[in-house]
Amino acid sequence: MNIDSEVAPFVVRHDEDRFLAPVSFLNGRFDLKISGRDTGGALCVIDTIRLGRGGPPLHLHHEQDEWFFVEEGRFLFQIGDQAYDLGPGDSIFGPRKISHAFVNRSETGRLMVAFQPAGTMEAFFSGGSPHPLSEEFKILSRQHGMEVVGPPLRAD
Known part of the structure; x- marks a missing residue:
């Protein structure tokens, strides 16, 4: 995958979306910072x-692969069979083909998430916000190269 030489440098401000079109998904707001369109499909943040x-x-x-950086709050992650408690400034890497989930343990929290390659993650998050236990969520996930293999983690 080559980065399009036509893409110029750009700035995305704090609390703004790359295309000024944030998405509501599950329990939050998603601001695209780097689009797969910016990187020839190599990266989405x-x-x-x-x-x-x-x-x-x-x-x-x-x-x-998926990388998470905790900006605010406390999060519990499960990668494979291991659990990890992360706070501000911590990051964790979730390799492809390894099951993973996280739960926000705070009333509010903030995670920066990177996908490499970008795949169709932007379209996934724009596909509505079905309940995470629904068949609709499983179908949406499969359409974008993912498999749901278990329930969400509990916050307690």
């Missing part, structure tokens, strides 16, 4: 502002 406890169901990506 999203700043997620979590507006309550909760998170996605246990899932895996068939073709993408």
Whole structure:
């Protein structure tokens, strides 16, 4: 994947979306910071502002690695069979084909999330916000190269 030489440098301000079109998904607001369109599909970065406890169901990506950076709040992550408690400034890497999930343990929290390669994650998050335990969520996930393999983590 080559970066399009036509893409010029750009700035995305704090609390803004790359295209000024933030998305509501699960329990938060998602601001796209770097689009797959900017990187020839190599990378997608999203700043997620979590507006309550909760998170996605246990899932895996068939073709993408995922990296998380905790900006605010406390999060519990599960990568494979291991649990990790992360706070501000901590990051964790979730390799492709390894199940993972996280839960916001704070009333509010903020995670920067990177997907490599970008795949169709932007379209996934724009596909509505079905309940994470619904069949609709599982179908949406499969359409974008993921498999739901378990329930969301509990915040307690």
